[in-house]
Amino acid sequence: MRAVIMHGPGDVRVEDVPSPELLEPTDAIIRVDAACVCGSDLWPYRGIAAQTKPRRMGHEYIGTVEQIGSEVREIAVGDFVVGSFMASDGTCEICAAGYQSRCAHVVPMGSVGTQAEYARIPWADGTLVKVTGEITPQRRRGLLAASDVLGTGWFAAVAAEAAPGKTVAVVGDGAVGLLGILAASRLGAERIVAMSRHADRQALARRFGATDIVEERGDAGVERVKALTGGYGAHSTIEAVGTQEAMQQAIRSTRPGGHVGFVGVSHGVTIDGSDLFYSTVHLHGGPAPVRRFLPELIDLIMTDQIDPGAVFDLTLPVDDAAEGYRAMDERRAIKAMLEF
Amino acid sequence: MRAVIMHGPGDVRVEDVPSPELLEPTDAIIRVDAACVCGSDLWPYRGIAAQTKPRRMGHEYIGTVEQIGSEVREIAVGDFVVGSFMASDGTCEICAAGYQSRCAHVVPMGSVGTQAEYARIPWADGTLVKVTGEITPQRRRGLLAASDVLGTGWFAAVAAEAAPGKTVAVVGDGAVGLLGILAASRLGAERIVAMSRHADRQALARRFGATDIVEERGDAGVERVKALTGGYGAHSTIEAVGTQEAMQQAIRSTRPGGHVGFVGVSHGVTIDGSDLFYSTVHLHGGPAPVRRFLPELIDLIMTDQIDPGAVFDLTLPVDDAAEGYRAMDERRAIKAMLEF
Numbered sequence: 001m002r003a004v005i006m007h008g009p010g011d012v013r014v015e016d017v018p019s020p021e022l023l024e025p026t027d028a029i030i031r032v033d034a035a036c037v038c039g040s041d042l043w044p045y046r047g048i049a050a051q052t053k054p055r056r057m058g059h060e061y062i063g064t065v066e067q068i069g070s071e072v073r074e075i076a077v078g079d080f081v082v083g084s085f086m087a088s089d090g091t092c093e094i095c096a097a098g099y100q101s102r103c104a105h106v107v108p109m110g111s112v113g114t115q116a117e118y119a120r121i122p123w124a125d126g127t128l129v130k131v132t133g134e135i136t137p138q139r140r141r142g143l144l145a146a147s148d149v150l151g152t153g154w155f156a157a158v159a160a161e162a163a164p165g166k167t168v169a170v171v172g173d174g175a176v177g178l179l180g181i182l183a184a185s186r187l188g189a190e191r192i193v194a195m196s197r198h199a200d201r202q203a204l205a206r207r208f209g210a211t212d213i214v215e216e217r218g219d220a221g222v223e224r225v226k227a228l229t230g231g232y233g234a235h236s237t238i239e240a241v242g243t244q245e246a247m248q249q250a251i252r253s254t255r256p257g258g259h260v261g262f263v264g265v266s267h268g269v270t271i272d273g274s275d276l277f278y279s280t281v282h283l284h285g286g287p288a289p290v291r292r293f294l295p296e297l298i299d300l301i302m303t304d305q306i307d308p309g310a311v312f313d314l315t316l317p318v319d320d321a322a323e324g325y326r327a328m329d330e331r332r333a334i335k336a337m338l339e340f
Numbered sequence: 341m342r343a344v345i346m347h348g349p350g351d352v353r354v355e356d357v358p359s360p361e362l363l364e365p366t367d368a369i370i371r372v373d374a375a376c377v378c379g380s381d382l383w384p385y386r387g388i389a390a391q392t393k394p395r396r397m398g399h400e401y402i403g404t405v406e407q408i409g410s411e412v413r414e415i416a417v418g419d420f421v422v423g424s425f426m427a428s429d430g431t432c433e434i435c436a437a438g439y440q441s442r443c444a445h446v447v448p449m450g451s452v453g454t455q456a457e458y459a460r461i462p463w464a465d466g467t468l469v470k471v472t473g474e475i476t477p478q479r480r481r482g483l484l485a486a487s488d489v490l491g492t493g494w495f496a497a498v499a500a501e502a503a504p505g506k507t508v509a510v511v512g513d514g515a516v517g518l519l520g521i522l523a524a525s526r527l528g529a530e531r532i533v534a535m536s537r538h539a540d541r542q543a544l545a546r547r548f549g550a551t552d553i554v555e556e557r558g559d560a561g562v563e564r565v566k567a568l569t570g571g572y573g574a575h576s577t578i579e580a581v582g583t584q585e586a587m588q589q590a591i592r593s594t595r596p597g598g599h600v601g602f603v604g605v606s607h608g609v610t611i612d613g614s615d616l617f618y619s620t621v622h623l624h625g626g627p628a629p630v631r632r633f634l635p636e637l638i639d640l641i642m643t644d645q646i647d648p649g650a651v652f653d654l655t656l657p658v659d660d661a662a663e664g665y666r667a668m669d670e671r672r673a674i675k676a677m678l679e680f
Contacts, residue, residue, distance in 0.1 A: 269613025
């Protein structure tokens with residue numbers, strides 16, 4: 001089958017590899033309908049995350065179940081499914097508490113590679129959610145977004161405790177930040193401040209529910225958020241970048257007692273304990289437990305209440321995957337969808 | 341009047357200073373009945389926190405109101421009062437949200453100095469709570485504890501979301517950690533793991549509700565907590581020290597999705613962003629908004645439901661303040677009470 005392989009920074013190829021097989025009785029094999037390129041895939045693409053040998057890429061996916069292991073009960077051959085970027089058993093105490101991305105038996109789908117015609121999904125019952133109803137093109141894109149960027153933005157907004165009466169600041173205007181705006185809006189936030197300096201992303205931010213745009217960054221950005229909130233800072237801040245500057249901006253933009261939800265994969269971030277102590281914010285984040293939110297998100301998508309797939313502004317056949325990476329790296333595209 | 345002055349590391353003296361006067365119409369002057377030495381006072385005592393000139397000490401207090409400013413409405417001359425270590429206006433959005441220690445007009449009582457015969461209390465209406473009923477010796481000690489260490493331990497337990505069915509680990513066996521145990525117990529925690537290697541403190545920990553004692557520290561301590569919790573880690577962890585080792589131990593002892601409440605005044609702590617990201621814990625702490633909890637704590641103390649004053653294992657006349665500092669520095673005393 002064809003699969004996307006990264007050979008090194010900037011070097012993405014589509015090559016023939018063996019098709020996956022069932023390895024565990026709890027596995028399923030899906031025929032991938034669509035996958036996408038993630039902002040986190042750009043870290044190795046840019047050479048910031050170390051890579052020593054060619055590796056399979058992709059952890060987002062929708063598709064149709066082709067085979068199931070002997071212990072799979074909830075998912076059947078022929079089901080159209082969405083799963084999280086972290087496969088989870090669905091039964092351990094951590095999963096039960098809604099933190100499936102840190103399941104005691106978690107398998108990162110990035111280690112499997114879903115930018116491929118077929119993918120093995122470990123813990124099929126715990127990981128996959130069946131979709132029923134007519135899958136229109138808009139819903140299809142939305143379901144693909146649910147697999148990671150929507151679920152991650154949603155978790156960020158929940159971690160930031162976005163809610164009615166609150167002002168939510170959003171640091172980062174990639175797909176996750178933009179979908180954090182959509183989530184904050186659905187959660188009833190009164191005011192949503194998008195921090196962005198790109199006209200196309202600002203437009204999508206407003207479409208998803210942003211009420212204010214702040215173009216300044218760093219201290220100037222913090223001051224603008226404070227000026228918009230009576231000097232106190234935002235009640236809730238979403239951090240969707242993963243850099244030191246973004247994390248500091250998020251913490252400093254938040255009022256004492258407020259909440260920072262951080263989902264940008266942390267690269268080179270260190271938090272000064274004393275700064276955090278005196279900020280008195282709540283800090284919560286990490287790899288999003290997307291599986292917790294999938295049933296609700298699928299329902300919102302399949303009833304056309306939300307259109308998260310609008311983040312896909314570039315759709316390519318999988319053979320052109322390299323262009324998807326390039327376009328995102330150069331910020332020509334917010335998010336690239338790969339079709340099979 | 342007599343007041344405690346720190347001239348430099350290890351050099352604590354009781355000296356005559358001018359009595360305080362009302363400076364703002366929202367001030368009150370109290371005659372201090374008792375104050376105490378705080379673990380945080382030991383940082384400058386040990387020369388770890390920089391100090392360039394002699395300074396007044398103390399931020400914990402109970403006493404009787406002697407004078408009030410023209411705008412004070414809730415507090416009257418003659419009232420017996422308890423206040424927080426942070427004076428707060430009680431009216432700003434941050435106070436209204438329960439974060440009085442970060443009030444928009446906060447005045448740290450350490451900048452006033454309450455280890456003295458009299459003290460000026462800024463924002464009397466927002467800061468002080470009147471106590472009614474018979475003040476027995478046990479209740480008196482309890483009320484003094486409420487001013488900081490009990491309120492801080494309580495905040496830590498609330499920040500760590502101690503609750504029925506949960507296992508709470510407590511890093512730090514000073515007065516705050518011990519009272520965090522008391523708080524976790526009152527909040528209904530199922531299991532409370534005290535991390536302590538001192539027999540006297542272990543005994544008080546058990547009296548306050550600890551169900552397990554762990555003597556190991558660092559990675560070994562983390563492994564012990566995990567072994568006690570099915571390999572998952574504690575649901576809730578209280579960090580009541582403020583060092584790098586304690587903070588790391590707290591984060592690593594906590595299961596994914598769990599809560600760390602940290603109240604040890606942070607000294608030289610840096611948190612690796614990637615470690616925090618993948619820990620997926622909730623992190624919340626800072627200077628405790630003791631004022632939020634005071635009415636409830638006073639009620640529990642005045643009805644003899646809790647005995648937090650048991651942390652005072654040394655009571656001295658204020659003239660012997662230096663011995664109080666020495667005894668705490670040498671860990672001969674958990675907490676020293678100074679009487680006037």
